[in-house]
Amino acid sequence: MTPRARTARxxxxxxxxxxxxVTQWVGRCPSCQEWGTLEEIDAPTATPAARARVAAGAPSAPARRIGDVALDSARARPTGVSELDRVLGGGLVPGSVVLLAGEPGVGKSTxxxxxxxxxPGRVLYVTGEESAGQVRLRAERTGAVRDELYLAAESDLGAVIAHLDDLRPDLVIVDSVQTMSTAAxxxxxxxVTQTRAVTVGLTAVAKERGLPxxxxxxxxxxxxxxxxxxxEHLVDVVLAFEGDKHSTLRMVRGVKNRFGPADEVGCFELRDSGIVGMPDPSGLFLARFDGPPVAGTAVTVVLDGRRPLPAEVQALVTGRDIPSPRRAVSGLDSARVAMLLAVLEKRGGIRLYDAEVYAATVGGMRIVEPAADLAIALAVASSRADVALPRDLVVLGEIGLAGEVRRVAGLDRRLAEAARLGFTDALVPPGGATAPPGMRLTEVDNVGAVLRALKPR
Incomplete structure (x- = not known):
C-alpha cells in the first residue's frame, strides 16, 4: 500500500x-502513558470546505443576551444530606452528572x-453489583425504605433508559458505572470502551432531560x-470518598466541580445504623478527657480544602542510649517528622538520636500540611521533658530548617475555629494575626524560644 493510499484510509x-x-500506532500513549489504548480512526473523505458546510447547520436555539438567560435550570437543589450538599456547592444541579469514587467497602453505596x-423527589437506584434484595436489606438496616425509592437490578444501558421512560424519576443513581454495558x-x-460509552450515554440523557x-x-x-x-472530563462533578477501614471517619472531598468550589470537604461517621454527617467533627479529632493534662500532646488546626479542622498530635519519646532507636509515625508524613526531629536536636538542643520516637494523630486524621510543624515539635519536646502543655493552648506554625517559625495560610480562620472550640491561648508565627474575642495570642519567631519554656521536672 502506498503512503498516499494509507493516508487516505x-x-x-x-x-x-x-x-x-498520533499519526502511527505505538504501544504506549505518549500523553497519559497508558498501554494498549490507541485505536485507529478513519480519515474524513470530504474536503475541508465540504466539512465546513456540513458543520454549519441550523442552531438549536437563537443566541440570547446573558442577562436574559434563566437561572432556574442552573440552581442547585438540596439532596437532604447537608454534608454532601456542602461539597456539591448547595446540592445537585438539574442535568448534572456526578461521579463518586472510592475504595471497595468505604461506604459509597451506604x-x-x-x-x-x-x-424529596422520586429516585431510581440502579444496582449492577448487587441484587435488589441485597439493597433492600441494607435499606432496612439504615432506615432508607420509602415509597418514592425504586430499585432496578440492571447492567444494560438500554434497560436503564427504558426504566427512565417508565418512571420519570427526579434523580438517578447508578452503582456502579463499571458494571454497566451497552450493545452499541x-x-x-x-x-475502557464500554465505560466511556455508558458514561457518554448517561450524560446525554441527563442533559436532554435535565435529570441529575x-x-x-x-x-x-x-x-x-x-x-x-x-x-473525569465527561462528568460535571468528581467526588472522592475516603476513609480508613480501621476508623469510622469518612470524608467526601471535591476533586472537580463545575457548579461550586472544588476544595470543599464533608465529614461523615460510619455507624452500624448507616452513615451520619458530622457538621462539627471536632469530637473525633480531639481526645479530650477529664483529669490533668498529659505530656506529649499538642493541638493544632489544619485546613482541609477550605474547612478548618482541629487535630491533636501525640508523641512518645522513650529510652536512652539505644543503639538503633525506632521511629514510628501514624497519620503524619514520616519524612517531615524526621526533618523536625533533626531541627529539634540542632536548634533546640533536645537529645533524640538515641531515643525511640513515636508520633501519631487522633481519630484517623492524616496531616500533610506544614502548618502542624510547631505542634509536632512541641509534642515531641513535651514528651521528652515530661512537661504537659496547657489544655487550652492551640499551636500553629511552620518550622524551617533554621528553626524559624513561619506564617501559615488561613491563620485567622484557624484561630476562629479554635476559639469556637474553647481554646483561650495560641502560639502563632509573627505576622499580625487578629486575635478572636476571648483568645490571647503569643507570637514566636524561633522554635528554640518555645522549647526553653519546657523545663524538665
Whole structure:
C-alpha cells in the first residue's frame, strides 16, 4: 500500500483514555502513558470546505443576551444530606452528572442510599453489583425504605433508559458505572470502551432531560479513578470518598466541580445504623478527657480544602542510649517528622538520636500540611521533658530548617475555629494575626524560644 493510499484510509490513532492523537500506532500513549489504548480512526473523505458546510447547520436555539438567560435550570437543589450538599456547592444541579469514587467497602453505596432516602423527589437506584434484595436489606438496616425509592437490578444501558421512560424519576443513581454495558459498542463490561460509552450515554440523557445522575466509580490500587481518564472530563462533578477501614471517619472531598468550589470537604461517621454527617467533627479529632493534662500532646488546626479542622498530635519519646532507636509515625508524613526531629536536636538542643520516637494523630486524621510543624515539635519536646502543655493552648506554625517559625495560610480562620472550640491561648508565627474575642495570642519567631519554656521536672 502506498503512503498516499494509507493516508487516505486512516487519519491516525486516538487514545481511548485521554483522547491524544498520533499519526502511527505505538504501544504506549505518549500523553497519559497508558498501554494498549490507541485505536485507529478513519480519515474524513470530504474536503475541508465540504466539512465546513456540513458543520454549519441550523442552531438549536437563537443566541440570547446573558442577562436574559434563566437561572432556574442552573440552581442547585438540596439532596437532604447537608454534608454532601456542602461539597456539591448547595446540592445537585438539574442535568448534572456526578461521579463518586472510592475504595471497595468505604461506604459509597451506604451514602448514596441515604441520599436516595432523603431526596424529596422520586429516585431510581440502579444496582449492577448487587441484587435488589441485597439493597433492600441494607435499606432496612439504615432506615432508607420509602415509597418514592425504586430499585432496578440492571447492567444494560438500554434497560436503564427504558426504566427512565417508565418512571420519570427526579434523580438517578447508578452503582456502579463499571458494571454497566451497552450493545452499541464492543468490549467487556468495565473496559475502557464500554465505560466511556455508558458514561457518554448517561450524560446525554441527563442533559436532554435535565435529570441529575450520580455514578459510582471504583478506584485502582494507586487511588486513581478506574477506567479511562476521559471519564473525569465527561462528568460535571468528581467526588472522592475516603476513609480508613480501621476508623469510622469518612470524608467526601471535591476533586472537580463545575457548579461550586472544588476544595470543599464533608465529614461523615460510619455507624452500624448507616452513615451520619458530622457538621462539627471536632469530637473525633480531639481526645479530650477529664483529669490533668498529659505530656506529649499538642493541638493544632489544619485546613482541609477550605474547612478548618482541629487535630491533636501525640508523641512518645522513650529510652536512652539505644543503639538503633525506632521511629514510628501514624497519620503524619514520616519524612517531615524526621526533618523536625533533626531541627529539634540542632536548634533546640533536645537529645533524640538515641531515643525511640513515636508520633501519631487522633481519630484517623492524616496531616500533610506544614502548618502542624510547631505542634509536632512541641509534642515531641513535651514528651521528652515530661512537661504537659496547657489544655487550652492551640499551636500553629511552620518550622524551617533554621528553626524559624513561619506564617501559615488561613491563620485567622484557624484561630476562629479554635476559639469556637474553647481554646483561650495560641502560639502563632509573627505576622499580625487578629486575635478572636476571648483568645490571647503569643507570637514566636524561633522554635528554640518555645522549647526553653519546657523545663524538665
Amino acid at each position: 486512516s487519519a491516525g490513532y486516538r487514545c481511548t483514555a485521554c483522547g491524544h492523537r 451514602l448514596l442510599l441515604e441520599v436516595a432516602a432523603r431526596h 459498542v464492543d468490549g467487556a463490561p468495565g473496559g 445522575v450520580v455514578l459510582v466509580g471504583h478506584v485502582t490500587k494507586d487511588g486513581n479513578i478506574a477506567g479511562p481518564r476521559v471519564l
